[in-house]
Amino acid sequence: MSQPIRLTVNGTDLERSDLDDAERLLDTLRWRLGLKGTKEGCRTGDCGACTVLVDGESTLSCLTLTREVEGTRITTIEGVRGEPAGPNVLTAFGAEPALQCGYCTPGFVMALTGLLQEEGSTHRTSNLVDELEGNLCRCTGYRSIIRAIGALGDELR
Amino acid sequence: MTRSDGPAKLEGRAEFGTDVEVPGMLWGALVYAPVAHGRIRRVPLSGVRSMPGVAAAVGPDDLDRLLPGGGDRNRPVFPRTEVMYRNQPIAAVAARTASEARAAADAVRADIEELPALIDLETRFPEWPGPEAARSEGIIAHVHARHGDPDGAFRSADLVLTETYRTSGIHQVAIEPHACVARVDGGVWHVTTTTQTPFGVREDAAEILGIREADLVVEGTWVGGGFGGKGAAFLEPYALLLAAAAGRPVRLGFGYREEFLLGRSTLPSIIRIETAVSGRRIEARRVRLLLDSGASLPGRDFATGYSIGFLLGPYKIPAFEMEGYAVRTNKPPFGPHRAPFAPQCVFALESHMDELARRLAVDPIAFRLEHVWAEGDPTQFGQRVGPFGARAALEAARARIAAWRTDAPAGHGIGVALGFWSTGTGAGGETRLRLSERELVIEQGEREIGSGSVIRGLVAVAERVTGLPAESIRVAYSDTSTAPYDTGVFGSRTVGALGQAVEKAAKTLLGILGERLGTPPVRLEFAEGRIAVLTNKGLRGLETLLTDTERTAGGLLVGGRHFGTPGTIDESRVLDGTFYPYSDFTAAVHACEVNVDPETGAVRVVRSAAFHDVGVVVDRPMAVAQIEGGVAMGLGEALTEEALWSSDGRLLNPGLLDYRIPTLGEVPSIEVVPIEGFLGAGPFGAKGLGEPPVIAVPAAVANAVAAATGARVFELPLTAERVVRALKRLEGPARA
Numbered sequence: 001m002s003q004p005i006r007l008t009v010n011g012t013d014l015e016r017s018d019l020d021d022a023e024r025l026l027d028t029l030r031w032r033l034g035l036k037g038t039k040e041g042c043r044t045g046d047c048g049a050c051t052v053l054v055d056g057e058s059t060l061s062c063l064t065l066t067r068e069v070e071g072t073r074i075t076t077i078e079g080v081r082g083e084p085a086g087p088n089v090l091t092a093f094g095a096e097p098a099l100q101c102g103y104c105t106p107g108f109v110m111a112l113t114g115l116l117q118e119e120g121s122t123h124r125t126s127n128l129v130d131e132l133e134g135n136l137c138r139c140t141g142y143r144s145i146i147r148a149i150g151a152l153g154d155e156l157r
Numbered sequence: 158m159t160r161s162d163g164p165a166k167l168e169g170r171a172e173f174g175t176d177v178e179v180p181g182m183l184w185g186a187l188v189y190a191p192v193a194h195g196r197i198r199r200v201p202l203s204g205v206r207s208m209p210g211v212a213a214a215v216g217p218d219d220l221d222r223l224l225p226g227g228g229d230r231n232r233p234v235f236p237r238t239e240v241m242y243r244n245q246p247i248a249a250v251a252a253r254t255a256s257e258a259r260a261a262a263d264a265v266r267a268d269i270e271e272l273p274a275l276i277d278l279e280t281r282f283p284e285w286p287g288p289e290a291a292r293s294e295g296i297i298a299h300v301h302a303r304h305g306d307p308d309g310a311f312r313s314a315d316l317v318l319t320e321t322y323r324t325s326g327i328h329q330v331a332i333e334p335h336a337c338v339a340r341v342d343g344g345v346w347h348v349t350t351t352t353q354t355p356f357g358v359r360e361d362a363a364e365i366l367g368i369r370e371a372d373l374v375v376e377g378t379w380v381g382g383g384f385g386g387k388g389a390a391f392l393e394p395y396a397l398l399l400a401a402a403a404g405r406p407v408r409l410g411f412g413y414r415e416e417f418l419l420g421r422s423t424l425p426s427i428i429r430i431e432t433a434v435s436g437r438r439i440e441a442r443r444v445r446l447l448l449d450s451g452a453s454l455p456g457r458d459f460a461t462g463y464s465i466g467f468l469l470g471p472y473k474i475p476a477f478e479m480e481g482y483a484v485r486t487n488k489p490p491f492g493p494h495r496a497p498f499a500p501q502c503v504f505a506l507e508s509h510m511d512e513l514a515r516r517l518a519v520d521p522i523a524f525r526l527e528h529v530w531a532e533g534d535p536t537q538f539g540q541r542v543g544p545f546g547a548r549a550a551l552e553a554a555r556a557r558i559a560a561w562r563t564d565a566p567a568g569h570g571i572g573v574a575l576g577f578w579s580t581g582t583g584a585g586g587e588t589r590l591r592l593s594e595r596e597l598v599i600e601q602g603e604r605e606i607g608s609g610s611v612i613r614g615l616v617a618v619a620e621r622v623t624g625l626p627a628e629s630i631r632v633a634y635s636d637t638s639t640a641p642y643d644t645g646v647f648g649s650r651t652v653g654a655l656g657q658a659v660e661k662a663a664k665t666l667l668g669i670l671g672e673r674l675g676t677p678p679v680r681l682e683f684a685e686g687r688i689a690v691l692t693n694k695g696l697r698g699l700e701t702l703l704t705d706t707e708r709t710a711g712g713l714l715v716g717g718r719h720f721g722t723p724g725t726i727d728e729s730r731v732l733d734g735t736f737y738p739y740s741d742f743t744a745a746v747h748a749c750e751v752n753v754d755p756e757t758g759a760v761r762v763v764r765s766a767a768f769h770d771v772g773v774v775v776d777r778p779m780a781v782a783q784i785e786g787g788v789a790m791g792l793g794e795a796l797t798e799e800a801l802w803s804s805d806g807r808l809l810n811p812g813l814l815d816y817r818i819p820t821l822g823e824v825p826s827i828e829v830v831p832i833e834g835f836l837g838a839g840p841f842g843a844k845g846l847g848e849p850p851v852i853a854v855p856a857a858v859a860n861a862v863a864a865a866t867g868a869r870v871f872e873l874p875l876t877a878e879r880v881v882r883a884l885k886r887l888e889g890p891a892r893a
């Protein structure tokens with residue numbers, strides 16, 4: 001145990017002094033803060049299930065030490081409605097529906113929200129698809145996810 | 158949204174097995190055997206018991222102390238004498254934190270005498286085994302069947318084609334890893350787990366632990382993908398044992414590395430197919446199969462006798478002989494994987510069918526149509542084929558690829574394959590429907606694993622029978638102590654089998670309402686949050702039809718039960734082992750167009766179409782989603798997915814970086830074409846759709862690669878390297 005860490009998670013300011021130095025953001029979110037919507041998959045950066053936004057940028061929480069993100073603003077799936085692009089992404093994924101088991105889904109929603117909010121984002125469906133290559137889904141064969149991305153359309157953003 | 162679990166899953170509110178947490182919970186970790194085969198001398202645990210945070214450590218010496226009779230002698234929780242595969246769990250630790258548990262487990266130094274390990278099938282059988290091998294050491298199952306006079310047919314044939322195919326080990330790779338939380342409380346063993354089969358886990362774990370099923374309660378969670386990998390008991394017995402030792406709840410979960418290292422899935426095989434043809438008719442076929450069963454125990458092979466029939470295929474073949482060996486090796490036990498071993502058999506068979514057609518200079522689809530079963534034909538074992546959409550599916554595929562040919566770029570190849578599967582199997586299950594003034598509740602014992610078969614499929618059945626809209630129907634879950642019995646989500650059976658129980662219960666419900674009304678209901682209606690019954694005399698609110706007791710006790714309660722009646726096979730054709738009858742005859746035809754890079758051998762699938770003999774479509778969006786997902790999985794099996802073992806039994810690619818599953822940009826467009834009208838036994842004639850979508854994909858890809866290049870790849874997956882080698886063979890002297 002060491003220096004307290006300050007974080008803003010889904011709009012709430014927190015200060016914790018019970019974290020291990022080597023603790024991953026994924027574990028802090030899930031097991032200390034109870035935010036289990038962020039999913040634990042591979043823990044090696046290969047599946048995307050653990051994606052969250054750190055200062056608006058899509059980030060793999062399994063490869064991030066909590067200490068590294070001291071002082072940042074973190075958004076998880078539980079807070080995605082408060083992000084500018086969040087509601088539209090949720091609507092598009094829900095309408096399709098672009099999910100089956102749903103385990104990969106929070107990761108996709110966060111990654112896509114992050115991409116759409118990138119400064120000066122000019123993403124088209126095709127390059128969004130390229131950008132999401134790091135998010136794996138084993139159930140859907142991705143076709144419904146691609147349709148959901150397409151349905152987001154430019155006007156919805 | 159068509160699925161009611163959508164919002165919770167989208168917003169991260171659905172609790173999966175990995176998310177379960179209870180107060181006072183300890184973290185478990187397993188100790189893994191450091192050798193692939195060995196004799197256990199000692200697993201000393203006293204040292205780790207005093208490590209920081211450790212609350213319990215259990216190994217083979219603790220089984221007698223903690224379990225009635227020490228648990229199952231044939232399948233002990235931890236091996237007492239012999240390690241059968243590398244990383245086999247030999248002990249377990251529970252500690253305050255995950256890292257303390259891992260550190261303690263890693264500190265265990267087991268004394269194990271290493272023994273020679275058998276990893277590779279071809280080391281065991283450099284030549285095809287003769288019949289004398291059937292009873293030899295390490296053969297856990299042998300199946301053998303014959304019909305007609307295959308030897309005579311081979312002697313008089315115009316053409317005999319003999320080919321050998323090989324297939325690789327694969328992993329299910331559900332994105333959610335295995336996890337469970339166990340506790341033992343007042344003599345009741347309790348486990349909350351991510352499983353396809355809560356009742357299956359109860360049966361299996363109780364047997365392993367040597368306790369009564371009635372003393373074990375299994376509670377399912379949302380399941381983050383199963384694909385066969387979350388069927389029988391897996392982590393649960395270890396977690397329960399730790400909880401018993403620690404006297405506190407214990408969470409045990411896998412990381413992905415462990416998923417790969419210990420997962421139970423399809424293992425490698427070698428398949429030989431010989432066919433005798435006269436004119437252009439198949440007169441006889443001989444098939445032989447060597448299947449790697451890993452460390453499966455005798456009597457626990459389910460794949461060999463079931464799958465080998467898929468090597469004869471859904472084709473009229475007057476004479477045949479088939480023989481298969483399930484070979485014990487020092488790998489994790491063989492386990493089910495979406496349509497267990499069928500994509501591999503169909504790859505071999507349908508590659509072979511294309512090669513036969515090529516030698517006979519016949520169109521491959523025409524060749525199949527000349528031989529494919531129709532309703533009423535006898536199977537290999539004399540069972541009558543039921544309604545079967547294979548012909549219609551092949552014809553639809555023929556029309557589609559004719560259209561593709563008009564705009565496919567030069568050099569692209571188009572391939573088709575016919576898959577066959579028997580759906581709706583598995584013993585059965587029951588349901589209770591509870592109708593109140595405000596909703597219809599389907600009480601049942603499965604959990605939704607993703608396909609939508611529970612959350613949407615069962616609801617769709619109730620909708621169709623009662624007329625109620627989906628928003629008035631709810632699926633209820635409970636644990637095995639209170640839920641109606643069901644064998645679980647596998648074998649493409651939820652809608653087909655449990656759906657029949659729902660259908661029967663819903664009809665009974667309407668019958669009871671009809672008696673109370675004195676006239677049969679036309680349907681139930683739902684308006685302003687209330688349920689009413691429509692008859693030809695008008696609309697009656699349900700509140701006037703329920704008894705006081707029913708209103709107090711939560712509604713009118715009716716049960717429905719469905720247990721399949723298996724067909725029979727002509728046992729006189731069976732020479733050894735066990736073969737199985739088919740239930741619903743289900744065809745799956747896949748067509749795809751590929752482009753092959755002649756330099757690198759890389760295969761790109763550019764478009765595909767899937768023709769599925771579904772009986773009737775119960776819910777179109779779910780059916781499409783199911784097929785798209787299955788096709789993508791089949792593409793992985795076709796092109797990249799391969800477990801690689803070293804000769805000493807080390808898995809060389811235990812992670813997503815080296816074991817590649819399809820990514821977002823790699824799945825081509827998939828046109829889904831349901832073939833309806835060939836009715837199965839399920840509700841309204843529905844057939845199962847969980848497994849068929851994956852079955853024909855690897856074969857279709859292989860046939861498309863052969864069409865594009867002229868080169869036949871005889872081994873799954875069709876990695877770039879294997880394609881390049883096949884291309885080289887074409888150029889080389891072997892061409893003649």
Ligand code: FES
Nearest residue numbers: 042043045048062
């Ligand atoms: S859990 Fe972080 S990328 Fe897989």
Ligand code: FES
Nearest residue numbers: 100101137138139
């Ligand atoms: S919906 Fe199951 S992994 Fe994507």
